Amino acid sequence: MSRQTTSARDRQLHEQLCDSAQRLQKGVNQLTFDEPITHVYNPLDYAWDLHRQYIEQLSAKADVLLLGMNPGPWGMAQTGVPFGEIAAVRDWMGIEGEVGSVEAEHPKRPIEGLNCQRSEVSGRRLWGLMQERYQKPKAFFRKHFVVNYCPLVFMEASGRNRTPDKLPAEERSALQEHCDRHLREVIELLPWKYLIGVGAFAENCLKRVADESETAPAIARILHPSPASPAANRDWAGTAASQLQTIGVW
Template structure:
């Protein structure tokens, strides 16, 4: 008598391997893009900080149900560590991620890549990961149900060293980048039965709404306040505001 086929359980290894493969495909696609002035320097931490990014992916669990999405790396965060919102102390001391970060081919003198030796602190990352550390204590407790991803892996800089976000790119460049990043985001969303898709800021929420098929996904799409110090609201107890938002959404 033939037994009915049983569906193979998705393991942590399955999820981690697929996330790594998806990130590598994204890396190659965005590396093929060209950006003109006023952009003079483009960093891709999925290249020079790949070893640390891979170790970050090793934290994720097949039981994760909350995906939190940021925009793109900050110069003192993921640009240094390869980790979304990757404030150095959080990555090195809390997550326990160690490794050597390589160099970029054309480095901006005001934005050196120093890896885990960087003395600058990414405020957004310090706020976000500081909240997670305070609430969950151990990274394993956080990653059991949560994962943080950046929509775009690239850092864009002007000649002055000023950061330029993806939404400020010319339309043609923005559209080409969006095609690559949307495809990657769909892959990640399709990987697990997420219950909550949370944009960290309005831009990320918009990306989630654009790529998610409402008819095929039962996940709740929402946003929390971005922890950027450029936001007056974020400077007035961001952790308290974000916690309250996540509680209202039923995430916490």
């Protein structure tokens, strides 16, 4: 395949993924959430330019899809990038730009974009492992891509993060309809060999959405890098690398 053809295929993929992400963005914006949720952020709104730059990292040669749950307050909430640790996004991926504001900002969770001084531990661990193994982002994205299942950040009055699996059944079902559709579209973009859930929630989403035919991608899971997990605090990078080797990805 010529370099020009590959480049054209990449651009087509980027357009398709941008269209899918914007459908997700508009769909979830129509949803409402009751207490204890008091604030909801959608980075696909105010950090769209950075998210679009992230999408443009995707290569048509990628065959490993890693799926996270939803944005963290100091990661994707700031950068529009899944597990979006500031240093990884700005200094490693080379993504730059300003982010907008949210209409109702929680005082404990300000949106500062790439100027945010807080660190997203999960993102630092995940992207740190990828940087250590691949050195250059192009080498990583040639084979892998990372997406989040849900684009929304949910916060309680205290500023505490609430994950999608903790939503009431009715709200969770309405959200799932939009997120499942987007995930299905992402899976259909490329002939993935591996669908990897970063944590059990993401793995279950993949099992629910993915085709179960004999030619379907292998579905597996790696440990989530959250500092709330005691196992992740005991050498997450070593555990995740070992799991990816066992699965056959590395």
